[in-house]
Each structure stands twice: as C-alpha cells, then as structure tokens.
Amino acid sequence: MQVLTSRGVIAFAVFALVVLFGYTTVNHAIDLGRQQDYQPGQPIKFNHQVHAGIHKIECQYCHDGARRSKHSVIPAVNTCMNCHRAINYGSNYGTAEITKIFASIGWDPLEGAYIANYDQMTNDQVKDVYRKWIANKNLTEGVEADDIENIVEEQLEGIEKALTNEYTGDERIAGPIEWVRIHNVPDHVYFNHAQHVTVGNLKCQNCHGQVQEMEEVYQYSPLSMGWCINCHRETQVQFDDNEYYKSYERYHEEIKAGVRDGVTVEDVGGLNCQRCHY
Amino acid sequence: MKKQNDKVWIGTDQLQNSAAYRAATDTEVAAEQRIENPRLEATRRDFLKYLGFGMTAATIASCDIPVRKAIPYVSKPDTIVPGVATYYASTFIQGGDYVPVLVKTREGRPIKIEGNSMSPITEGGTSARAQASVLTMYDTSRFDGPARVRGGRALRERVYADNPSWEVLDDEIGGRLRNARQIRIVSHTILSPSLKLAIRDFKNRMPGNTVLVQYDPISSSALLDAHEAAFGVRAVPHYRFDNADVIVGFNCDFLGTWISPVEYGRQYIAGRRTDGRRMSRHVQVESHMSLTGSNADNRIMVKPSQQGQAILALYNAVVGGGAAANLNATAAAKIQAVANELRGARGAALVVSGSNNLYEQQLVIAINRALGSYGSTIETNRWSLQRQGSDQNMARFIAELEGGEVDAVIVLDGANPAFDNAWAGQFTAALQANDPTFRNGEYLDPRRIDENEVEDRGEQADAKEENDGNRDESVFKADAVSRNFRRVLAISTSTVPTETTQLCEYVTPNHHYLESWGDAEAVQGVYSLIQPTIVPIFGAVNRYGTRQEGESLLVWSEETERYDPTATQPYLNYVKRNWEEGVFGSQGRFTSFQAFWDSALHDGVFNNASTGSVNDYGLGYDATATAPAAAPDATTDAPQEAPALTEVQPTARTVDYNAASRRILAPGEAENEITFFETVNMGNGVYGNNPWLLEVPDPVARTTWGNYLSIPVTYVDGNSYTAYKDLNPEEYKGKADKVTVAVGGENQAPETVTVVRQFGQMPGTFGLAIGYGRRMTGAVGKAIGNEVGVNVYPWLTVDEDGYVQYYSGEVAISDKVDSEEEFPSVQYHHTMGLTTHNENGRVYYNTVTGENETFDRELTEEESEYLQPFHVDEKTVMELGEGMQGGLTKRSIIFQGSFAELPELREEIAERRVEAQHLNEQTLYPYEEYVKDIYSQGHWWAMHVDLTSCIGCAACEVACLSENNVQVVGKYEVWRHHEMKWLRIDRYFYGDVENPRAVYQPMMCQHCDNAPCENVCPVAATPHSDEGMNQMIYNRCIGTRYCANNCPYKVRRFNWLDFSTADLFSSNEPELNDEELPFGADNLTRMVLNPDVTVRSRGVIEKCSFCAQRLQQGKLTAKIEKRALRDSDVRVACQTACPTGAITFGDRNNKQGDVSRKLENPLNYLVLEETNTQSSVFYAARVHNSIEALEA
Incomplete structure (x- = not known):
C-alpha cells in the first residue's frame, strides 16, 4: 500500500490521467463534425442492395455527374422514371415507396401518362390520383380488401410526409424530393468526382464502401483530411496512358531507367494545399 | 519652369517628400490603418453577453451536426450538369455601351461575364462596366413587378394580391395611350434593331403620333450632325486606330469612355507594339488628364474653351484657308509640330475630337479628309451606330413637354431624363407639376394621400383636357382610379427606382439584359444577339415579374400581326421574325433560317459582308424616309488625292469648312x-x-x-x-x-x-x-x-x-x-517604397557624412535637410549599414523609356537585372535546386504583364472581384486602407512634373518562389506549391497578419470585418451607404457568388490565387481528354477581361506556350527583383513614342 500511495506513483497516476484525458479530448475535438457511419433515414427507402446489388445497375447510370462534374449528383426523378414507368410495384414495400416518385413528378400509373399541369394541383387532388392507384394496385397484388383502406391512407400519409417539409415551408407534394445528404465535406474543401472517377479510375466503392450491399446507405469513410492525404500518398496515378502527364519528363525518364516504380498523387503535387482549398 | 524628372512618382506628397510625409509613410502599416473602428461600440456587458452566447453556441453546435439536404431536379434539363459551368453568348448593351459577351452560368444562374472573342469589334475584350453588369441583375432594388407610382414612390405592397397585375395595368395604359395624341418615347441610344422595330410597330398601331427621342447623356450629337452634313449619314464613323501611325485626340477619352472604348483600346494597342519597327504616336490635347491623355505620348494642355482654336490651328496647318486661330504661342507651336507629324503620316493619321461643337467636328472631318484618313484609319464601308442621340431633339421634346403638347411619355430602361442631361431640371419640374401628389415642393406620403385633396388637381386636369379638344372622356371618368389619372401619362420601364420613376405614373419594369431576348447592331453589318441566361428572376418566384420593354410596347399597341402575345416566348419569336425578314435575307452563307439562327445564337455575333443601311425606321422627329446607305468619301472637297475607295459609292456633300472655321468660338477670357x-x-x-x-x-x-x-x-x-x-x-x-x-x-x-x-x-x-x-x-x-x-x-x-x-x-x-476626414483615395495605400526602423528608433541616412544614424524622435527641420529615411534596399541586404539608395526609383518597380531609345532601355534593364541577380546569389536559399528538382517538370505558372499595353481601364479589377468573390467594403473602410482588391492598378507618373505621362501597373500577388510571406506564417497557412504558386489557405489562417506585413508588394488583404456578411454578429458587417441590410447579406445578391471559390470569413488573410479554381478546372479538362495542357485551358480572370491583351498567363515549362514567348521580351523585369523574392509575374517596361518637338 505504501507503494501505491508514494508520491512517485501518485504523480505518475495524475500524469497518466492528464495524458489520457488530453488524448481523449483532442481526439474527440478532432472528430467534431465528422460523421463516419452516419446513416440517416431518407424520405424514400431507396434500397441500393436491390438496385446496384441484385439488379446490377451501374452506379454511374444514376449518379451521372461523377464522370464529368465535381458532384456525383443525386439523380433527378426523371432518371428514376426511365425504369419505374414499367416497374411500379416494389419487391419490399409494394406501392409505398415507388408511389413517392410518381407523386413527385406527376406520373399517373393508371393512365400510363404524365399528368398535365401537375404543379398546379393541390395536395388533395394529388392524393385522389394516387389513392385510386394504390387501392387498385394492392387489390391486384392480392391484398385483402378489408386492409386496403388502411394501407391507402397510411401510404398517402407517408407520401405527404416524405415530399413536404414544414420547416422550409414546402407544403406541396408535387416537386423535388429532399434527400438527406450523407457525405459532407466542409465548405472550404473542393472535391471533384470527375478527377477521381474519370482521371483516377477509382471505383466508387473505394470511398463509399460496398454500397451494392447496403440496404440503407451509410458513410463508409471518415472523409477526414488525414484519410484524403493518406490516399494521395499511396495511390498511383494513371501515369502512362494519359498524355497529360507527359510534362513530367523527369519521372518518365526515371521510370524508364528503373529508378522509379511509379508516381503517386503526392509526387505530382497531390499534397499541395491549394489542390483542395481555394 | 518645368522640370523633367527621371523618377516615377505616385503623387505630389511623395514627390515633395517632406519630413512629415516620410514620417507618415515610412512604416509598413499606415497610421490610419491602426485606428480603432469608432463605429463599433461594444461595452463590457456586451462582451460578456457575446462570450456567454458564444460558449453556449459552441457547445450546442458541437453536440449536433446539422442535417443537410440534397435536392435534385425533378426533370433535369439536358444542358445543365450540376457543378459544371455552361456558357452562353450574349451581348451587354446599356445605351450606347456595347460589349459582346459570354455569360458563365452555374446551375442556371449567371455568375461571370467573359468577352466574346468571335466579335470582330471587341475580339474578346471587356470593360469594367460589362464585368460588373452581372451584379446589377441581383440588385435587391429591382422592381419585381409593374407598379403605380404615387407620392414619388412605386406602390408595392407586401401582400401580393394588392398589387396590380400586368393585365390590369396593360388595360389601363393601353387605353390611355390610344387616347393620347402625342406620344414620346425617350431613350438613350438604341442599338437593338428589334426594339426599334417594336417602336415602329407601336407607332404604326397608335392613333396618336409617336416620336422616338434618343439622347445621350454624354452627347456626340455634334459629331453625328457634322457627319450628316458631310456624308448624309447621321452616324459615327468606324475608326481604325490600329491603322494609324499618328493619332491626335482633342479632349477625347477614346481609351476610357468615348463611344466604343473596348474596341478602340484594342485597336490602339495593336498599333503600339514594341517589338516591331513601327509604333504609333499619340498626341492628346486636353486640360484634364483623362485615361487616354495619361496614356498619350505627348499631351498638349489647352483650356477647354480653347479646344476649338486648337482644332482650328491644326486645320489651318493641315488644310489651310481657315480663319486665323487665336491660340497662345506655345500651344500654337506645338500644334504646328503635330501638324507636321500628321502630314508625314498621310494615309495613316487619325484625328478625333470629343467636342460637342458642330464646327469643331466639321473641321476635324476636313482635317481627316485632307490627311487621307478615310479609307485607311476610318473605314469607308461601315458606320458605327453606337451614338444616335440628338441634343436638339431632346430640347424640342422638353419644350413640348413644358408647353403641354405631349400627352404621354414612355421612358425606356437606362434613360433617366430627370437626372442625366442638361434639361433634367425642366423635365422634373414639368412632370412634378403634372403630379397631384406633389405639392409645395414635396411629395405627399403615399399612404396618407387624402383622395379629396388630390381630386381638385384631377378636376383641373380634366378641365384642361376638355378645353384642349375632343377625346373619349369615358376613360378619364370611369371610376375612382381613373379620376386620378394625370394629364400627361408618364411610364418608365426602368428596372430599378430612379429619379425618373419617381416622376412617372407607372413603372413597367424591363428585364435585365441577362434575362432578355434581343439583338444589337453596333457597327453596320455586325449583329449580335442577346439571349437569356436565367429565367426572369421575379416572375419565377411567384411575383408578377418583369417584362421586356419592347414586349410592353407591342402589348400596349395590340400589335398582333408581327407579334404573337400568346406564344411561350413572344419576344423571342418577334426577334426571330425580324432577323428572318432582315439579316437572314441579306446574307448568303446560310440557306435555311434555322441553321442561320442556330449559328448566330451559338456564336452570339453574326458578321454580314453586306452592311445594310443606317435605318432609323422614321421614328424620330420629321423623319420622312429612311436614309440610304452611304459612306464617307475623301474626294469631294479635299485637296489631296483620295485613297482608293473600296466598293462604296458615297453621297458626300459639299461643306464649306472655311465658313465653319469662322464660327469656331473665341477662347474664353475667364481665369478659371x-x-x-x-x-x-x-x-x-x-x-x-x-x-x-x-x-x-x-x-x-x-x-x-x-x-x-x-x-x-x-x-x-x-x-x-x-x-x-x-x-x-x-x-x-x-x-x-x-x-x-x-x-x-x-x-x-x-x-x-x-x-x-x-x-x-x-x-x-x-x-x-x-x-x-x-x-x-x-x-x-x-x-x-x-x-x-x-x-x-x-x-x-x-x-x-x-x-x-x-x-x-x-x-x-x-x-x-x-x-x-475620410478621403477614400487609394493613392497612398499599399505603396512599395519602404524605410525601416531598428530597435533604437528610425534609421536615417546622413547625406553629408554618408553614415546611418538612428533617431527615436521627430527630426528638426534642419536635420531633415540632410537626413533621408533609410530604405530597405539591395545594398543593405549584403552590407548592412553601408551606403544606400532610397526612393522608388532605385527599386525595380517601374522601367520606362522611349521607343527611339529602346536599346538603351534594354541595356538599363539588363544591367539592373544582372545586379539584382548578383545580389540574389548571396543567399542560403537554394533556388536553383528547387527549380531543378521541383519546378522544372509539370507546370510552373507565370504571368506576364505588358505595361505598354496596359491602359489602366480597370476591367481586370472588376473581373477579379467577380471571379473570386472579393468583397466591397465601402467608403469608410476604403479610407481605412481596408479595400479588399486582390488586383490593384498602381498608377505612377513620370516625365514633366506639370504634364507627366502615366504608367499603369496591375499589381497582384507575385507568387514569389522565395516568398517572404511564407516564412513568417506561424501556422503554415501560406505554403508554396509544386507549381510555383504561393497558396493561401483560409481555413488554416489565424489572422496574425505577419504575412501581410512581410509582403514587399503589399498585395495581401485582411478581412478586418465580416465583409462577406457570413458571420453571426451583424455588428461586424460594414455598411456601404446606410443600407438597411448590409450589401451581400441578401440571398439575391449572394447568387452572384462563384461557388468554386470559398467565401472568406472575418479574420483571415486573402490574396490573388492566380485563379486556382480555373487552373484546377483547366488541368482536369486536359486530364479527362488525355492530352497536354493548352494555354486556352488556363486563362485567368484578369487576362480574359483585358481588352488590350496586356496580361498573359500560362505554364512556363511549356516552351511553345504564350507565356514562354512573352518571357523572351528583353524589356521584361521582375518587380523588386533585388529583394530575392523570385517572383512569377514578369512586367515588360513601359515604352512611349514621343515627338521630340513636343517635349519640354
């Protein structure tokens, strides 16, 4: 016991506690604002596993900005409609979720046509259109007739909740879908998808994880600066098959001479601050 | 006596160099900059409140991360990819100002104006005004719908249902216009053929008589009339300054403001190349130093009232036979010398005058004819239409208005007759007399207008109408509203409230040009189109919105034959129709209209070989028939042989110029x-x-x-x-x-x-x-x-x-x-001539003993005679305390010389550079090694600025603001040295101290490879890139401002206040001019921000980034296309804005690139090279080509 109460031990314990406390504090402070594993609920229970996994739809079919823009782009509703004109009953949720995209853009699945002047319609008129549809469809899919009314009202409520926003004053069902943004980098960071996808030939899964296996998407990577930098240090650029890099003459010579194995992003200035901050 | 000064200087105080001036300026940070902001008042209690709030806010903020939304389109337009800029060709017109432009849009909103390089007029150049025009679209003052005006204010209610809709007002206005016997449409110069056609159709439909009154606030009326007298065409001749060897301007600011400065500036600089054997000469005769005068090789100072005599003297010397000129001997001798020079350059000479005196302009025509300018420096097959106003017509209109002969006035957008002309007072008085809500010199409060009180005025007006003649009175007596109709119907189509809208009865706001369809013909046969780059803003957000003025006229006139109001975009159809009937028919390149239209719309400009005619459609006073096409002629009364004319058959008329010469005004006798x-x-x-x-x-x-x-x-x-x-x-x-x-x-x-x-x-x-x-x-x-x-x-x-x-x-x-006390002149801000302190006080150089002495007190007057402030100069770098060379001149800031002595200038520069480089070798900094290891491959950015080409027009300054989200700070903050300009244009004088030449030096971050700012940053917020760029990382910056202090070029700017209005506390936001909501705090204004550039917050340093966002974008384009980078990929904002091509940017590792070619110029130097900053911006020395006889 003497040993444990000796000044040396106490001093050490206090020191260790301070270090531990400091370490935790700093670590948590650094983590402030980061949201790895962030998995918010979305207005539509869009299932990447079904779309990208089972049906093997190419990521960039929907996220068509990734190859040419800084934004990968959440697809516009008309992109959804390319398939969902034909597919109007989901394997998991039936009419509950798919009807939301119909209600956003104004597709009348019973008529098989877009509704004229849809953006002028009131919420009640919109609901009438889809009330009929949900009832009909669920009947044909074999739902008990007694349950239909409940299902219809429940789904209509879901549609209204998903497509309106009381905080921003968006009271109308018609119009765009407000998705919750999962991957956020701070405003002072410039990130460009095209650079990584088209020039760097990176797979989407590199940063976003195995999205094709996710029923509900979450943030796979920390999206911290350390994570970015580390990747820039390790990743080889597509040096040989891009004429652009011809201007790095010395690297080419060194590769030819066998002094150099490859060129990382860092070697072509990928750690310069102003690549991402300006 | 005057004095030739071989130094450059920036102003009187600096030239005088008094002890007090030195005391005030030999510190790096001027005293004014250190003044506490007296407008910020915070008490201790406030401080505690903020502290408490701040802690709480920080705690709460760290607990929960805000949920961010991503909202995609419902149906995405094909042309828009979020995050990718789209460019549309359009045309900036504002009265006679004309610049064909490309509009950069992001996600459907215009954010930047670029020049359209396909235009033969501007070839991609822009002006400060064109660059800034994008901001006016997001002006929070804009009318968001039509309105009635009462009590001097447009009545716009918060409750939208209370506002009159377009339909209501159209009915009211249309009915009243049809009852008007005399309608006047008042406008600045109209460049748009379609708008003129709309006025023609309006005129044809209206029962009353419609007259278009065009005027120009800065009038060229005499110039136009003189040409009409001589050639039968009332238009501006199409000048070609590039073909001129000798240019003489009489009080004519053709590089800055006169008629078509972007075009003239480009032409002017094309004739002033320092690498050829020929460089044009330019003499300016004026009293006030204009931008053009400051660029001239020689200036002759003549009082404004003697301009006519100066022109007359030149006329006598060149043509002869005029009345005797009454000019002082010195000026007369100089004019004689100019005449000799002009005669020597026959066929390549050009005389222009900004005078608005008919006889002076006639003499200028005679001089140009005698010099054979027509056909060489003045095109004979095209006229310019950029000024069309007539002073006489305006005066006539005012007289009619005052005489009660006008029943309706429609003032088109841009025109502000209650302010911008000599008759503004009369116009205002006439319309105020007509306004029942204006009594005893002031407006009644529009919300408290007593209807009965107003009504007597209405009755009086009605009574007057009844006496005047028979008209349909039902319109005037129908209801309570029409009882208050004014006798003269006045309508303004202004986009914002102005002095004129206040006087009108209705405001029917026009679109901004970026929301409009339209066209322009600035020079005959050179057509350009205006296309919308955004949906008309206010109409799209549930307001009644704006409408194009041409469309309003067509609607009121109920024109339905040529105009279909039911179409989705009726005015587009109207413009197309006009083009199909007009330009399409006269060209031979396209066979189908659609192909023609698509091509013209894509290019933004269409150059027609056939020039058509100068057609005003008979819209003005007394116009009976349209004038035929005509061109100037050199044959009629010019004694010299005429240069061969191309295709044109002119209808030149005989004008007795000697008679004109006798009507030149005698010089004024006044002292001032x-x-x-x-x-x-x-x-x-x-x-x-x-x-x-x-x-x-x-x-x-x-x-x-x-x-x-x-x-x-x-x-x-x-x-x-x-x-x-x-x-x-x-x-x-x-x-x-x-x-x-x-x-x-x-x-x-x-x-x-x-x-x-x-x-x-x-x-x-x-x-x-x-x-x-x-x-x-x-x-x-x-x-x-x-x-x-x-x-x-x-x-x-x-x-x-x-x-x-x-x-x-x-x-x-x-x-x-x-x-x-708050004089917002930037002249003495951010100067580069520095003196220094040591720990014992201020260091002075004793000119008598050659020693350095340190004083910690003000010098006595006696002492200040032989003590000079000790400057940080090249010698002190090597041998501290040994000798010194002070002042601006011995530091390499400006090099200038004359064209005749180019070899000497080259030698001087070479010598100084060798000296500087010798000094720079005495360093520990392994620059050569860095060049070899890092900069020699990949990109190594460099900029080149040709000081001979820079005319100081400020287009680059505004382009930089627009591209980089640089904030404006207001008069008070400018006075405190807080202007945020990343790019400033320093102006230095040299030569004769009473009549100097000027040199303009665009000064931005020099991106030093051995940057003094980088070494002193405690948090590495400003490191160097592998591409030779000095990077500024805002999110790392903690605001010590060491870097700004250590920057010898003084180009770093600190956000002293919340200039971007992004912070939480509004007390940190500066007001520009007593506005309620600080400029920039409104979401509408914020739409102009470039989304690729961070908006800087308070407390960080910022500076020129070489447009890093454009470089990154350019590199990415090259990488995606798997090709080498081209110069065209990386064009920075100041470069693209420049009308004269003075700025070149590029990769100096690309030996074939533009910038590498420019770097071979032997006139190049680096500013402050002796300080071993190894900067990346090269300047080519200023060269002038003066006339020996005019010196001294």
Missing part, C-alpha cells in the same frame, strides 16, 4: 475653367447603384466612392510643388479639403466638393466627373449609390447651336470651407 468628364466606372450615372463600380478607383485620380474636383499642381522653382490654393496638403494621411464650386453664375446653386490634387491638370482649369450625385439609385433602404458625390448635370450648358457643352468658363472655386 472647369471640364465635366466621364469616368470609366460611373459612366453617365446609370451604373450608380453598382457597388463594384463605386469602389473601383478612378484609374487616373485613384479615388473611390464619389467624384472629386481635380485641381492643378504646379511646380515652382527648385523643389516646391504647389496645389491650387494649397489645398489638400495631407492627402497621404487620407485627409482632403472641401471647397465650394459655383458654376454658371448666380442661377445655379453652388456645391461643396472634395478636392483631389491632379497632375496633368492644366493651371487655371479644373475637372469634375459626371454621373455622380444621384439622389435615387434604388429602393429606399436598399440603394447603395444615393448621394455619392456631386451632381454636375445642372451645370451643363447648351450652346447657341443647341449642343450640350461639357465645360464652363463661369466657375468660381472658393477657399477651403471644410475638410473631408
């Missing part, structure tokens, strides 16, 4: 004269609500936020420089004096004006800019330009031939009456 001139930023006042333009320093005077009376500076024997009445002794401290200026005798009220000392202002003359002093530039509480400066329009006079004169011989300048 004053000129009223236009500035590059404010124009005629129409840009008065644009903060970007208000804060751009006038290139010559370097003052912001207002107009200031230029007073002459004279040099009195020895070393004494005296300003007029010794005013403004402390300009360098940001203080100025105010005087009272009375122009035009006792009728006009005198004004109190702040003074600025101006080199090159002729003794006995003064200058004051036009276009300032607007009372109403926007909505109440939102207007930024109200009461900025002094309005000089009331001082304009009309000469006996009916032309407005922009000078006055009747001027009285008082002694100092007041002082301006």
